Amino acid sequence: MTLTEKRAWITLVVTVVAYTVYVIVITARVDGRSLPDVPYAGPLLTTIVGAMVAAIVIEIVLSAVTPNASRVQDVRDKEIHRLGEYVGQSFVTIGAVSAMLMAVVEWDPFWIANVIYLCFVLAAVLGAVAKVIVYRRTMPEW
Structure with a gap:
């Protein structure tokens, strides 16, 4: 397994976790209130930063544990990365447009922030899933 495939797996697992x-923490804080009244900024930022730190630490640990793993990227690795990014980027756009429309109609910031976070999560997960699938199979012919 190449380092780029490991990165896809790390991204997939860390993002989902x-x-x-985040969802568990927010739902635990509801306590009879409506969702927009739940303090969400702290858990949102903590899980985002925590996921980034966890992904970096896991990659460093895996690199130390498997020093003989291939770090060389060939053309196939670059194409797989590009394909995964294309798959995921559509959800970044969907999130941005959704958030813009929600802001225009003056929705609560809770919903805007959560739609953006969800779309970032979907972008990362679907991009990583696409990469893992293509690593296990062949590149699609366009």
Whole structure:
């Protein structure tokens, strides 16, 4: 398994775990209030930063544990990375447009922030899934 494939797996697992933790923390804080009244900024920022730090630490640990793993990227690795990024970027755009429309109609900042976070999560997860699938199979022909 190449380093780029490991990165895809790390991104997939860390993103899903971080977002799940965020949802659990927010739903635990509801306590009879409506969702927009729940303090969300701290958990949102903590899970985002925590996911980034965790991904970096896991990659460093895996690199130390498997020093003989291939770090060379060939053309196929670059194409797989590009394909995964294309798959994921559509959700970044969907999130940005959704957030803009929600701001225009003056929705609560809770919903705007959460739609952006969800779309970032979907972009990372779907991009990583696409990369993992292509690593296990062949590149699609366009």
